[in-house]
Every structure is written in structure tokens, then in C-alpha cells.
Amino acid sequence: MKKTKLLFGVHSHQPVDNFDEVLFSAINRAYKPFFQTLKLFPDFKCSVHFSGWLLEFIKKNDNELFTLMQNLSNQIEFFSGGFYEPILASIPSCDRIAQIKKLNRFIEDNFNQTPTGLWLTERVWDDSIISDLSLCGIKYVIVDDYHLIANGTTKNHQGYYLTENNSQKIAIFPISKALRYSIPFDDVNRIENQLLSIATAEKGDNAAIIFDDGEKFGVWPQTYDLCYTNGWLKNFFELCTTSTIIETQTYREFFETNRALGLVYLPSVSYEEMGEWSALDDEYSSQGGIWKNFFIKYPQSNWIHKRVLELSKKQTEDEHYLDCLYRAECNDVLWHGVFGGIYLPSLRDTAYRYIIECENLLKSRELEVLDIDFDGHDEYKLSSSELLCIIKPNYGASIVELDIRDKNFNLLNTLTRKPEKYHHQQQSEYLEQDDTQIKTIHHNILKVEDDKRIYIDRYQKYSNLDHISEGSLNIENFKSNMFVEYGTFVNSLYECVDKNRALFKCSGKILDTDAEITKSYILDKNSLLCDIEIKSDIKESLVYANEWNLHFAMYDRLKINGMFLAEDMTLSAKILTIFDPYLEKTIKFDFGNEVQIFICKNYTVSQSESGVDYTTQHLSLMFLRNFTKNLKFSFSFSME
Template sequence: MAKTVRLALVLHNHQPIGNFHHVFEQAYQESYRPFLDVFSRYESLKIALHTSGSLMEWLNEHHPEYVDGLADLVAQGRIEIIGGAFFEPILAMLPARDRIGQIRTYTRWLENRLGARVRGMWIAERVWEQSFGRDVSSAGIEYTVLDDFHFRCAGLTESDLHGYYATEDDGRVVSIFPGSERLRYTIPFADPEETIGYLRGIAEEHDNPVVVFGDDGEKFGTWPQTHKHCYHDRWLERFLDALVRNQDWIRVTTLAETVDNVPPLGKIYLPDCSYREMTEWVLPVTQQVEYDRVSHEIADDPRWPSLKRFVRGGNWRNFKVRYPEADEMYARMMRVSRRLDDALQSGIAGELIDEARTELYRGQCNCGYWHGAFGGIYLPHLRNAVYEKLIRAENLIDRALRRPDRWIEAKAEDLNFDARQEVELANDKLIALINPNAGGHLYELDVRSIAHNLLATLTRQPEAYHRKVLAGGRNGNEHCASIHDRIICKQEGLDQRIQYDSFPRKSLVDLFYDNHATLEAVASGQAAQRGDFVRGDFEARLRRNPDRIQIMLVRDGAAFGIPLRITKGVTLNAGSSKLEIAYLLEGLHNDIPLHFAVELNFAGMPAGADDRYFRDNHGRRLGQLGTRLDLSDVEGLGLVDEWLGIDVGLKASRPTHFWAFPVESVSQSEGGFELVHQSVAVQPHWFVLPDADGRWSVTLQMSIDTSRAESRIEDATAVATT
């Protein structure tokens, strides 16, 4: 009797919260629908399918016929539905209550809509820590799929990987399948016969082996060049035909059937890990470059196949170190989760709390929290979406707690888990977070009426792949290949646009320039910094009264080698959407004018559109938000985003010069290297001449008007109720 092999094909379809409707639609037309159309014709074949909750909600709303088709195939026993955490979070960034809650909630949704019995789950980005076993099992999950890389890092060899293993944590057992990295690169990029040959070798060498392919469904049509490859060139049909031709020894099965019919190979405890590429992306850039250099140098060494299983990169959690913005989102998410849990523990329940929980879960979607081959944290719309959901969740919690229409509070506590105190100023309109220990920066400014963080910015830093851009990428199309191997520049001249920031792109960043500094030098990062206030510690004091709160930040430092003191105050009133920002410089020399600037950044207000523009204090337009502005002796400046429905006005107490320029990054995505608008930097600046006491002061008023957006919401509500 010929030897056989079980093959489980596990597809993972996902689009993140905040992605554009046309991206969802394109992926549906290019991948999800055509794959199902082709697969449904092969009645003897089965697959396991995971669809993230963010994508499934969109499909259910926009293409219910597709979801109905899934339900039919489930009823026929053709598709096993794989569950998971509802909105595709990285489990490592969630408290246990949210891990279990997301998994259970999505299981119920899938079982109700598709009539499926959910037994397995997809682990987002295969980021695994051993303690997850307890939570996964507690949520009702029996098994999952990770990469064979996890198992190699635990000491297993190739011959040990053709089955599945049991693991446990705190006595709770879950089974884990190793997904084949080899198949991730051959399917769908190599000729189908290469995969058949690989499976034949395994069948001949092992008894009753199981091989699992687990990877993104988007590689069957949405990844560059794959739609033509899979459907017009008929790769998918040829692959499925090959499986049917070889059904006498290739048993195409599901994870559920395998668990029910094949015992585990044994017990395993896996290290904290992800797929191989992820452990490389999380490394500091210098270590990524070194890792890449060394691995390429020894790739042809005959000892490398034996050694490489002992080599791996970093831990996913360190993305929160590589990208401080990821840590800011994580800390914000954790605070909302804690507030929700506190409300539940105090007996608060009902529809508002249920809605808040759903918004929190949506704000935990992983894609905006890290960066690798996909755009991730470099994509502003993903960061904006995370904050939108978290702010909406907090608004709903406040409503459930029946807070008054007008309120105000200030608190100092460790908001970002760095063992130092930050400050939150909040009222019914705004939430402002300030870090006295990092330049006294304003690093988050939430506009509650439109659930938007004006400081969801990104600080530009070196990336290992910038070497490829500087070496000269190719424009245009190329043959079908894995996204890990493509070098495509989506715009001309990207090598000239790579720029790194010497300080965080936040607000209330205190700068001193040479008197001859120009807009071009400042925007390009060439203007020298002559002070030590950008990142230094400030002493912070809070002042509170029933309708008004203020933080005073003081630092004794130096500019141009001259000792001086900066005091800056931020004031917020109850019921107000205005911040009053006051600066006092002391210890100045009467005969030495200093060039002083304060950087403010505004995120989520894109460039390149006529309805997003600068204005002067009289309402006259000064150009799109991507324009560079160099204004002298004006009273103020405004930034308008009509689509978002916001008008931010800056007004100074004395004649002020303004510089404004876009902050743009060069980053990697599955489509290639691209230029991305991150924020608009605005720098009011002055040539400071002190009074007789060596003092100089200015007050900036930042007013945030969202009446346009609120009017649209009211109109939409009125239409919905008629």
C-alpha cells in the first residue's frame, strides 16, 4: 500500500480596522471571491478558513452573498471555520480578560452567522507566548497553527514537524500544528509540481505524516502580480488539479479531522516567538543589518542548515521600543481596557458598555502597532483608526458612568508604563497628555467630538530596507514573487526623500536656531539645534480649580551656552475646546537676540487635497496642507480639514513668524517602497529680545472647531430617525 500524507490548507483572510473601503473591495474582487469560486468546483477537496472579524463584518455588510456561500460550504463539510480573537489583535499586547473576551465573542458570532462549530483559532502574526495556552483553552479553543520556526526554536528537527503537539499552561491543554515555512514560499509562487514533490518526499520518509500550509489568503490574488498568476495563468486550478490527481496518497483534510483521527506526536513547550521574518523585523535596525549580513555570508556554509535552527531574532513586544508611537497606542488601549473593566466590576452594564467593549476590541487590531513587510504603523489611517476606536470607547464609558455635560480633571500618573509620571488634562471636549520627562511634550491631543487624535504622528527613523532604496529600486512591475523578495519604488526619487528626525514629532517641542536658519534648512533637518530643551526633564506642577486646570512645566537649561529658564503652561477650561499655551523665558541677555521656536504637529490631516488647507486669521486660503509656508509678522494661522470637519486655529499674543511643512516618510509596504504623509509641522518662531529684567513671554491659543463635523452627525442622525 502506497504511503500517504495528510495536507491541511489553512487560509487566513484579513483587512485591518481603518483600511479604506476600496482596499477591502479590491481584495474581495481579486482574492476572496475568485478563490472561493475556483475552490467550490473541487468537491472532493477541503480547506480550513480564518477570516478576521474586521473583514467578516465588512463582508457581511457589503457582500452577504459571499458569507452565505461560506455557510453553504460549511454545511457541506467543505470548509472548517477557524476562529480567533475578533479583531485580530496580537495576543501579547492584551490583558488576559480581553484575549478571552475577543475569542469567545468571535466564536459566538461565527457560530450564529455561519452555523459552524469553532474548535480552532488563528493566532495573529503567529506571535506566541507559552502563557497564552491557558487563555486560549479557557476561551474554548482546542488547537491552533503556528510556524515550524517556533518548533525549531524549541529544539525540534525537520523530521519532528510532520504532525501536531500538545502543550499546556496552568494545566489547560491546547494542540499546536507547525505550519510549513517551505510551503509558505512555494504556494503559490512555485510550480504546483514542486509542492507535490515535496509532499511525496515526506510521505515516503514518514509514517502517517501531517503537513500544514497556513498563510495569508491575499497571496492568492491581492499581493502584487498574484491575481494574474493565480487566475489568468490558472496557477490555482493547476494546483487543485494536482491535489485531485494525487488523492490516492495526498489526503486533503482539515485541522478538525486531523485532531479527531491522528494522535499528537507528543508534548511541547514553545519559546516566545513568531514566524522567522517577524523576529528579524523587530530587531534594532543596526542588528537587522548585521543579522542579514551574517546570514547571507554563511548561507552556503555546509554547517548552516544545522546551525540556523538555533538562530532567531527578537521578541514582538519590542516593537513598542522600536516605535514609541506603538507604545503610546498600547498604553492608551490598556488604560481604556482598565476603565472598562473597572466599570464592569462596579456593576455598570448595558448597551453603552457593550458598545464600548466592541470599540475597545476594534482598537486592539494589530496592524497599526508594528511594521514589517506591510505598511503597518507607517500608515496614518491605521493609527488614526486605532485612536478613533479607543476614544469612542472612552466616550461611551463616560456616558455609561453618567458624567455631567461639563467636567474637567487633571491627573499625574504613569500613563505609559515607564516608571515615571505623565500628566493628563481632560474635559468633555479634549484629552491632552503631556510628558514632563521628555521635553515637556504634548504627545496626545484627542478631539472627543470626532474621536481623533491630532498627535497620532510618527517620528522618522532608519529602517534596514532603506539601504535598498538608496541603492536604487525599480519602478514598474516585475514577475510574481513573494513580497519579501520584491524591490519596487512606487514613486521616483525616493532615495532623495529619506530623512530622519532628531526629535519626536510631537507638540510643545522647544527649539533654538541660528538667526539665519531658513525654512528649507528646518524642514530638511539641517538646521542645527542650539538648546538643550528638546528632550530634557521639566519639573511639573498641577493647578486645579472646579472649572480650570493648568500644568506648569519648568526647566533650567541653556541655549547657545547661555543659562536660561523656560516655563511653559498649558491651561484647559471645563466645556472648552481651546488650549491656552503660555511661554516665559528668563535669564536672557539684553544684547543677544535668540531665535526661539515651538514645534506643533497635526496628524490625520492629509496633504494633496483642496479641502485640506491652511488659512490666515481672516479665512483666506494659503495653500494645501502639504504646502511649505514661510510667514512673517502675522497674528496666527489655521489648518482646515473639511473632510474630517475640523478647523484648528493658532493665535499668538504678539507678532509671530510661522514655518509650516509636511513630514513625509519613506516606508515599505507589500506594493513596494512609498512616500507617506505623516503630519503637518507648524513652527511659530520669534527673534527674542527680553525686557529689562531679562524676561520674554508669549501666549498661543489653540482653538479646535469641529462644528462642521458635528453638524454632519446631527444631519445624519435626523435622517436616520425619519
């Protein structure tokens, strides 16, 4: 009987600058016990990928684990990748090459190997990366069997194929989805039967291909007890090293001793679940979408990505600048599926921390006018020594980014609440499932608590947005985004009529009456002055409401005009102060005259590996005054 060549690989990664407690938990619950178990089976060959920054963290903070990994290098093949785990197809070629070479050097220096295999972040494939991979000495990458199925190659996934672009070729190994869902959740005897079926296949080179998250072996729910307390991993290694039908190999060994199965060309896809998550229309999610659709699906993701692209064009030879740029390219913040991704404020804070540090290193203080987010409309970037403000004229001349330079913190790191497919899942769909078996996190159920509500926003949660509504507008319908909108200014296109004064004008409607609004900004050191004027012949009793959405790191420590922040707050004042002990700053709005103020927390309900997350994304603030025929509303925002 032919033996099955088991190509077993684990990929381990944590978002850049993840919390120390999360990192040490992953080390102690997954990474270290995995290698300690592997040490007991010297005949078990496997391949390993760790993102570069995670390897650096382990080297600095856990010498025992790092030394263990070094000592096992005779049975381990180390895979390269982008050092800070970017989606390679989403970053410029120069950054792609630099990140791969940086990880190559680390592996060569610490594990005495020159990597020829590369872990393709989130298995996002695009032909455009082939030339750069070849330039970095990469000969093969890992994709999914879904890549081949999507291309119509539905048979014979038991080896590797070749593909090419621009006369450069590379090998691709397709991961078995069946094995990915079985390991480590199924009994090892069932997995042995899966491998036996591969060994008896009539065609192919009999390679059983699995390369999946290292966190599955201890970090995912219930997997620590499964893998170590109950001995699943030990039993699996023992099965593979004693079986007469299984021979473990590294990918390099298999690649060097077997021919390709043929030539293929792959579509721009990722693994099957990612295709469902990235689909723009839930009705067609089963057909999948390309990964870059996340930039369309989540404007905040697009903004972060395009800010990084903008900074990449300006890169210098400064090593600190380049390191900040590469860290900002980390993939985790840009998408959402089972994991939080774009829904996690801490990940967005990290991305902005490095984006703002790059801006600080550039030291630009001149007005910049450029289309940052690639939507065909220019944004206006105002800079001072203490603040950086970006205005979006084609969305109500609102503010889309407001950075505190010395803290590397974006106060407008907000997230618009949008409908997700899993919001509509019904518990009845899962009642007949067997709950006695540990399941992969792809089968998680969203159970929303009775006292929680899922709100959806009608517009992007930027700042300095202009609403015209009825007098009955209250904090409840503001919070739920269900208030009546009589004006057309929130997301309208404003024309710049004076670039030096950042003065913008828009003609629109209030009810059925023509109206015109002008809005200007003056940025000076630590303050931003804003003048708004609305001209109309409206006679109805309406209210003007100016909306801001501000993000903070710790909401339970904020003080609003000297009072601790409550869930919802309504007050009247000429001045509003928000003291943030985390930033060690006081934010001040000065309106000159008394205005009514609504303040409420905006939270999202999102899917996560634990089931469901309720996450406070930002504070929504609304400043109200009675609408008049020719309304003037001037105020200052300052930071002390």
C-alpha cells in the same frame, strides 16, 4: 507508499474599518474566486479563518459570497481567533477571552460549527495565552516551523506537538516555511515534488502543513492572473484531489486521528520575517526579536497600545464601550514589516477614533495624572467638553495627544521619521535575481525616486516643543531636521510645580549658560492657553522656535490663512488659521504679536506590498521670534 496528509488553510483579514473599495477589491479578486474555485472540488478539505469583523462585512455586503461559504462548510473547518484580530498576547486576559468567544458565537450561529482551532494573529506565541485558549474551547493553534527551529527542534515538523502552561495543555501545528514561500508562486509540479518528499519521509505522521494569507490568492501583486486567469489554483486543487500520494484533511480531522509528536516549549516568537522586523538593532535582525519590541521601536505604536490598556482597566458593562475597545485592539496599526502598519495614518486614525469614543463614553472631565506609556513618568491628561490634551512632562512638557472630541480625531496622530533597514538596501543586491517569476512580497525591492529624500528625526514629533537655534534657521533645515540645537529643552524632564495650573519647570542649558524654562497650560472648552517663560543671561543673537506637528486626513483641502496649503510655506502673522473642510473645523493660533512661521509637510518613505510608499504624516509648524534675556512667549490654540 504512505500518503501525505495535506493540511491546507487560508487566513483572511483586513484592518478594522478599512476603506470599502479595498474590501470589495479583496472580495472580488481573492475571497470570492477562491471559494468559487473550491466549490468545483468537493473532495478538497481545508481550514479557513476570517477575522470576525470581516465576516460581518461580507455577510452584510456580499450575500453571494457569504452563502457560498456557508454551503461549503461540509468541506471547510472554520478557525476562531480574536474577533477584531488583536495580538492575543498583547491584550488583557478579559479582552482576549471576550474576543475569542465573540468569534466562536459568530461561527456557531452562521456556519453551525463549534471551533476547536484558533488562528494565532501573526503567529505571535506566548505561554500566557494557553489558559485562556483552553477556557474558550480551543484545542490547537497554528505557529511556524520557525517557532520550533528557534527552540532547537529542527527535525520532524510533520504533525503537531503539545505544550502546556499552568497545567493547561494545547496542541501546536507548525507551518512549513518552504510551502509558504512556494504557494502559489511555484509551478504545481514542483509543489507536488515537495509533497512527495514529505510522503517518503521516514519519520513523522506525514503532514504537510500550510496556513497562510488568503490575500495571496488574488490581492498580492500579479497573483490574480496567476491564480485565476492562468488557473494556478484550479490546477493545484486538481492535483491534490487526483494524486495518489496526497490526501487533504482539515486540522480537526488530523488532530482527532493522530497522536502528538511530543512535548515542546516555545520561545516568545512569531514567524521568521516578523522576528527580523521587530529586532531593535538592524545588525542583529537575523537573530530575530519578540513582537512586543515594536512598542520600543515605534513610540507611536506604544502610545496607542498603552492608551488601549489604560481604557481596558476602566471598562464597564456598556456594550458600545466594549466594542470600541475591542476594535481599538486590532493588530495592524501596531507594527511594520512588508505592510505599512504603523506608517499608515488611516490605521492610526481608526485606532484613535475608538480610543476617543471610549473617552467620550467615560465622560471624565477631571485632571488625571498617570503613567500611560509605562516609561516610569506620569503624563497629565486635561479634559474639557470639546478637547482632550495629554502632556508629557518627561519630554519637554510637550503635548503628545490632542483630541477633538466630537470628531473622534487626534490632531497629534503624528509619526517620527526613523531609519529602517531597507532604507540602505542597494539595487545591486538584486540585479542577478530572476525577474521572470512572480515573487512573494517578502522579496520586494525599495526603489526611492530621485527627487525624494529620506529624512530622519532627532526627536519625537510631539507638539509645543522648545528650540533655541541660530538666526540662520530656515525652513529647509527645519524640514530636514538638520538645524542647530543650542538648548536642552526639547526632550528634557520637566517637574510639575503646580498640578492645578499644569505648570511645569525645567533647569537646563543654552550653549554653556544656565537657563530655566517654565511652561503652563489652561484648557477651557475649545481653547488651550499656553505660557512659556525662559530665563537666562544669554547675550548671543539667537532665535526661539516653538514647534507643533499636526495631523490631518486630507492635506490638499487645507487652507492656511485663506490660502491653499503649499508644499512649504513661510509667512509672518499674529494669527494663524488652518481651515480643514474634512473636520469642518478651523484651528487658530493667536500669538498676540507677529511671529515668523514655517509650515512644511513631513512625509515618510516606507516599504509596502507594492514596493514603496511616500506618505504625508503631518504638518510641521515652527513659530519663531528673536531670543531675549528673559523671554516670554504666550499664545492660544483654539478650535471653532
